[in-house]
Amino acid sequence: MSEIRMIDVGNKPVTRRRAVAYAHVAMSEDVRDRIRAGTLPKGDVLAVARVAGIMAAKRTPDIVPLCHPLPLSRVDVTPELDDSGVAITAAAETTAQTGVEMEALTAVSVACLTIYDMVKAADRAMRIEGIRLLEKSGGRSGAYTAEP
């Protein structure tokens, strides 16, 4: 029979923890320019992506079934226009018994979905790509930094 469980974190120490995640939305140059110019019909894409990413980070345990609830002390979502679309970085922090990778990854994923939604009428071939953990610290398993 299928076994499915939350990990028991009750014996882990309460420590300060931080994670940073990254994602990218690839789109046509034309659309990227319209984001920069602020001329898309749904409005200020990057502002809405920030808000959506922050709100999603707070709801991570409602969205990802086996995640533990956490008192986030900070979430930062930073979208930046680049040559091929929008790059999103999100940092999450807590003082808790388990890490915040999923909060940072959920933040970047939902920020990308939000950009997609606001831009999709102009470009149906967009892609969200490269969602990954950039760095992580504060847990028992030591600090982690992704290879470049």
Place this chain on the structure above:
Amino acid sequence: MSEIRMIDVGNKPVTRRRAVAYAHVAMSEDVRDRIRAGTLPKGDVLAVARVAGIMAAKRTPDIVPLCHPLPLSRVDVTPELDDSGVAITAAAETTAQTGVEMEALTAVSVACLTIYDMVKAADRAMRIEGIRLLEKSGGRSGAYTAEP
């Protein structure tokens, strides 16, 4: 001042609509084999990913700020192990005034985040990639099929 708005869909016809989205989680071969064997500590990864994807599709308007609420008539989330990890396809359908791309894309994104969460203790360098729309039909703008 920043303009942000939901598109008014009140004058669009109610039609049957369908969308299919795709995503992939790239991971080490070892971890992929442990998913297949069912030996990861959080349990049956693909079953939880299916459930998480379906539930997320239903909550899309809560997660993506400018999405319209929709009465989904069907959501299917299909994960498949491949050479480099897990590929996820999700199909969403409704009879409504607007399309279900965001529901299908949210389903695959959250299914990937769920896989990531259940596997992350074994592989911290995983990537979620290639999230995109495969096909779409039923709307005013005609059917769309992504180029291969």
Place this chain on the structure above:
Amino acid sequence: MSEIRMIDVGNKPVTRRRAVAYAHVAMSEDVRDRIRAGTLPKGDVLAVARVAGIMAAKRTPDIVPLCHPLPLSRVDVTPELDDSGVAITAAAETTAQTGVEMEALTAVSVACLTIYDMVKAADRAMRIEGIRLLEKSGGRSGAYTAEP
């Protein structure tokens, strides 16, 4: 591999549908009398149970993974004190492609959990029992009435 799916209701006709469910919380006579007298520390137990049941019915597709979202046109939750505790009946109605059994059953279940929560400091041996469908109508499979 485990198959998990929402049923496709896209081809079912939109009809008016209704379901009635029942549940019971068994408790000591003393506690039942304190509910009647309104002297429990958390307050008016039956009023809170009604509100909790109605709100839960509306959130059924968020709580029960494979339920379809539905535009409920009516939910009624009726708690009644009896010899051995509190009996709850809930009626739900919609005009939709699928039935409202789960909405009625979720309403009575959450109303019972709410009563339990408000009373538990006074009686730790309570039981919730007999949760079942009393009647159902409006679907393709015809009307159903439970045997007494």
Place this chain on the structure above:
Amino acid sequence: MSEIRMIDVGNKPVTRRRAVAYAHVAMSEDVRDRIRAGTLPKGDVLAVARVAGIMAAKRTPDIVPLCHPLPLSRVDVTPELDDSGVAITAAAETTAQTGVEMEALTAVSVACLTIYDMVKAADRAMRIEGIRLLEKSGGRSGAYTAEP
């Protein structure tokens, strides 16, 4: 015993409905000027207020216990700086069996709470005031326009 119930709307006709609501956040001139200049520590107050108002409108039946779920076809939240703070107007539309007053009122209320939250470190004596329905149309009881 306390009676609490959702109104049964199952026999009401499905019509196109619209409601507009208003609210105001009164604050010091200094703080209002800092919103205009964009120099408050939490960032672009009016953009976040728009997003929060739209998202809250969609969640009205989760927040207001006896509200019916509705497929909103449009929500618009418009904040404007004035002499004494920020005025918010929200318009909501649907095609349904019941009206959207509560959606419009929830949108303006949550937009105001969001402004309050983003500004509170700079002015603890703010007030939210004048929350009311400006106009309503599409229901059985006829159109309504508030007296000026």
Place this chain on the structure above:
Amino acid sequence: MSEIRMIDVGNKPVTRRRAVAYAHVAMSEDVRDRIRAGTLPKGDVLAVARVAGIMAAKRTPDIVPLCHPLPLSRVDVTPELDDSGVAITAAAETTAQTGVEMEALTAVSVACLTIYDMVKAADRAMRIEGIRLLEKSGGRSGAYTAEP
């Protein structure tokens, strides 16, 4: 580009914090009397307002985008009929790194929206007004009491 961020509270001390907020729903005398008499069609208005206010306080970080999640240890919502309608006071408490003003303000706002919803069929000219912080204590910036 618009900057939007949650304040980082990770370096603030964990202290016991309390906030009290106030709001008022102004309505016709006739309607106020029907609330007192309990003869409105949706039922016991003040009981539902209490429950809605308490539940909304717990969901504040889901509703107000930049609010931190908090483990509330107490929420009290007290509605009182007065000459011109219903006055609501809400007290919220926690032991955390940040304050509970927004929880108390969200509680009174949603309690008012709930009253509005239950009464609106009888009086379309109601107003919610005077939403403000009455007192606050436990934070770095010292205690605050609103001027009368």
Place this chain on the structure above:
Amino acid sequence: MSEIRMIDVGNKPVTRRRAVAYAHVAMSEDVRDRIRAGTLPKGDVLAVARVAGIMAAKRTPDIVPLCHPLPLSRVDVTPELDDSGVAITAAAETTAQTGVEMEALTAVSVACLTIYDMVKAADRAMRIEGIRLLEKSGGRSGAYTAEP
């Protein structure tokens, strides 16, 4: 006037707490055998019940109006086929100022509703029964074990 309130837990000590709850879904032998064989149209019933129970435990304060929010450190939901249907046990743990009975009871209740939903097309006379607390420890009132 009806008094309704959350208990103030602000003065209770933070201790490690645990609760275990039980419930049972009674169904026909035929349907129970189809769950075991995995031949029901919605798929792997017990896997979905586990996920639904875990997710519901985390959302207990959103579902049960007067429950305090809690940082759950572990939730385990274990369904087992028996002679007359499926028995569910759920264990919840936290380190907090109040207990986790409601989290464990909500987990078993929602796991049962999920089983009911997935099986209902095959058996409309199912019953959910015997929902109760099996054991509890860590609070001021001492450990509790239900009589067999």
